[in-house]
Amino acid sequence: MSNLSINNLEYSYNGKPILKDLSLQVKDNEIVCLLGASGCGKTTTLKAIAGLLKPSKGDISIAQVAVNGDSLYVPPQERNIGMMFQDYALFPHLTVEQNIAFGLHKESSSVRNERVKEMLSLIKLEAFAERYPHQLSGGQQQRVAIARALAYKPSLLLLDEPFSNIDHQVRFQLIDDIRRIIKDQQVSAIFVTHSKEEAFAFADKLAIMEEGKIAQLGTAEALYRKPATKGVAAFLSAGIFIDAEAKSSTEFKTEFGTITSLEPVTNDQDEVSGKGCIYLKPQYLTLSENEQGVGEFVASRFVGNRYLCRVKLGQQELEIPCTQHQRYAYGQRLAIDVRPHLVNYFAYTNNN
């Protein structure tokens, strides 16, 4: 069942459309990550869900309750949403337990105390109940912030860049902890980040935003395997687009020779044909010396566990995995062999 349902949402800032016919469904107990280029409208979407701005068009319902629609607007405090925004810091003058209890003022003191105790145990900060935020690390503060957001049992949790101020070394432990806490509380969540690694580690599904709408929603693996648009492909992994002609649904003629797809490439269930482009990912490529090769060596670098060769292909450059023994001279011609893989092919239309 959908916990959050957004249909055909529109919103403009000063006449400039930001959300354009945006639709998104989030199921019960699901964590969905909104990803997309800077300025594409991720925070605007969260604000519209929270009721912090009024969309000009579209419907939103949370836990099957309509909160936005034609002549309907439910204010934020009545939406039963927990928020953890970057700029919604903890109250500095309140202790950890007072911060967690903040949203529970309507409850009796026994319910409030019980819930605060439960949340402190969930975030494993029982011993820190009396401390003030400035006496906690960044990660501990975020755990208190999530406890505060979850304390009054919201139907939906909205998180805007919750890990961006956390040191890289502890960030992924914190992501694991907060994911466990959210799953434990069986609440749905929408999460905004700039980091694909965070999204992969934290979310059940990714929703990639492009041009004011959701270009694709699915698991990271599904989107990576079959990106619906060129934008989704380029956003999720490094690569280059090369012209290709579909000879069949598994054979594509390119300047690198014929590239074979391990599975038939389909377009809305129909087999593809005609001209288009392939999104070429470096992990499927092998370099070798060849005076007639299509590539030209630029540089190589060591990245911890492997080497990468930067190679010029026409006007584009690509970093291709190589071994420490593959040493080339600047400008040397290289052949590029493309191993069979699940090809990401995009047919050319009048629009691209």
Ligand SMILES: Nc1ncnc2c1ncn2[C@@H]1O[C@H](COP(=O)(O)OP(=O)(O)OP(=O)(O)O)[C@@H](O)[C@H]1O
């Ligand atoms: N209060 C505002 N007034 C006018 N324009 C705004 C306002 N807030 C945001 N915008 C514009 O709306 C667009 C979307 O902003 P939004 O903050 O939703 O993007 P975002 O995807 O969250 O970006 P980022 O990844 O950089 O945080 C941007 O072009 C931004 O400049």
